[in-house]
Amino acid sequence: MAKHAARVASPRVVNIADLRTLARRRVPRVVFDYVDGGAEDEITLRENRRAFEEITFRPRQAVAIPHCDLRTPVLGCDLSIPVLLAPVGYSRVIHAGGEVAAARAAGQAGTGYILSTISGYPLEEVKAASVGPVFYQLYAMGGREVAEGALERARKAGFAGLFVTVDTAVAGMRERDFRNGMKELLGRSLLGKIRFSPQVLARPSWLTSFLLDGGVRPLPNVVVPGRGPMPLIDVGSALALSTISWEDLRWIHDAWRGPIIIKGVLTGEDARRAMDEGAAAIVVSNHGGRQLDGVQATLRALPEIVSAMNGQIEVLVDGGIRRGADIVKALCLGARAVLCGRAYAYGLAAAGEAGVARALEILRADLERTLRLLGCPSIAMLDRSYISCQRL
Numbered sequence: 082m083a084k085h086a087a088r089v090a091s092p093r094v095v096n097i098a099d100l101r102t103l104a105r106r107r108v109p110r111v112v113f114d115y116v117d118g119g120a121e122d123e124i125t126l127r128e129n130r131r132a133f134e135e136i137t138f139r140p141r142q143a144v145a146i147p148h149c150d151l152r153t154p155v156l157g158c159d160l161s162i163p164v165l166l167a168p169v170g171y172s173r174v175i176h177a178g179g180e181v182a183a184a185r186a187a188g189q190a191g192t193g194y195i196l197s198t199i200s201g202y203p204l205e206e207v208k209a210a211s212v213g214p215v216f217y218q219l220y221a222m223g224g225r226e227v228a229e230g231a232l233e234r235a236r237k238a239g240f241a242g243l244f245v246t247v248d249t250a251v252a253g254m255r256e257r258d259f260r261n262g263m264k265e266l267l268g269r270s271l272l273g274k275i276r277f278s279p280q281v282l283a284r285p286s287w288l289t290s291f292l293l294d295g296g297v298r299p300l301p302n303v304v305v306p307g308r309g310p311m312p313l314i315d316v317g318s319a320l321a322l323s324t325i326s327w328e329d330l331r332w333i334h335d336a337w338r339g340p341i342i343i344k345g346v347l348t349g350e351d352a353r354r355a356m357d358e359g360a361a362a363i364v365v366s367n368h369g370g371r372q373l374d375g376v377q378a379t380l381r382a383l384p385e386i387v388s389a390m391n392g393q394i395e396v397l398v399d400g401g402i403r404r405g406a407d408i409v410k411a412l413c414l415g416a417r418a419v420l421c422g423r424a425y426a427y428g429l430a431a432a433g434e435a436g437v438a439r440a441l442e443i444l445r446a447d448l449e450r451t452l453r454l455l456g457c458p459s460i461a462m463l464d465r466s467y468i469s470c471q472r473l
């Protein structure tokens with residue numbers, strides 16, 4: 082861990098963009114692009130970032146702040162910062178430490194981790210790794226019985242809530258993955274892998290730890306009766322057969338019996354529907370620009386949804402968060418907290434647990450500095466008066 086921490090220390094890594102640069106050097110192109118890329122023309126991927134750039138701050142100068150309070154209550158948990166680690170599928174392919182490493186780093190930083198259904202580690206192991214809250218994210222791959230099995234295990238293991246992702250009727254068209262041979266990397270055919278081998282051979286340290294970790298493993302939390310854990314290569318087709326609809330929320334509620342958070346909402350109408358169906362919170366999300374390309378930036382969708390929810394349930398947002406200032410802007414627009422995907426996934430690729438810890442450390446330092454420069458003593462006091470957004 083110490084060796085890895087040195088790899089991501091300052092001045093080599095000063096911001097999240099530096100973690101991205103390091104990630105690019107550590108993992109094969111196919112893995113880097115899986116994390117970095119978006120759907121089709123990547124319009125939404127870019128828009129997510131651009132929307133933050135269009136907001137400017139309105140600081141209150143000459144304000145002394147002896148103590149800056151970053152703590153935030155989110156989904157009944159007291160988080161040290163208003164940031165949760167978003168579900169990132171195939172994390173164990175990005176780095177052998179995978180979901181366990183990310184959950185542990187989140188817990189150490191006093192915040193929460195959301196475990197994707199597409200996890201390489203058993204959910205019990207991930208929960209046990211963290212001293213903070215751990216949430217489960219549901220795709221109903223393999224059907225209702227399979228999902229119910231995972232939910233029962235997650236409930237028993239003490240997961241704090243269930244994120245139900247509703248924007249993945251089919252997997253988005255991530256063109257970089259096709260070009261780089263992501264399917265071949267995850268598949269069983271050795272012959273298929275040969276064509277894409279140079280980029281993998283060019284990253285011997287990743288390849289060694291990938292092979293020592295057992296290579297491509299099936300999904301231990303998607304256990305199909307009579308057949309066992311689902312192979313990774315089946316994920317795409319299984320997703321297409323398992324679209325979650327509003328009607329499914331009834332059996333999901335019955336099976337889970339705990340707080341449900343709907344992830345992937347982009348309109349006020351869908352937000353109201355989620356609330357009517359009993360959601361405890363929603364996540365304004367376009368899946369980091371990885372699903373339907375051409376949908377608007379999440380930051381632009383946020384005000385409509387905050388106003389539709391009118392404070393009745395918590396509104397979280399993700400997409401394009403790379404700096405503490407981005408988090409502050411989202412909170413000024415009414416989000417309770419944000420989810421970060423790539424910001425920590427770059428860290429994971431660069432240095433495993435130490436890289437995720439570094440990403441969180443950078444965001445925390447950014448947050449505190451931004452609040453102090455804004456003249457705002459606490460997260461709870463952020464509101465629209467601190468920003469100007471003529472173009473939103």
Ligand SMILES: Cc1cc2nc3c(=O)[nH]c(=O)nc-3n(C[C@H](O)[C@H](O)[C@H](O)COP(=O)(O)O)c2cc1C
Pocket residue numbers: 115116117129167168169170171197198199218246344366367368369370371399400401402420421422423424426
């Ligand atoms: C590599 C990668 C894998 C992802 N896998 C999942 C997943 O399994 N389930 C899910 O709900 N969202 C998934 N997402 C979406 C994230 O949870 C989140 O919505 C998105 O990353 C936010 O955008 P950002 O990466 O710009 O922070 C994934 C995102 C990335 C980058």
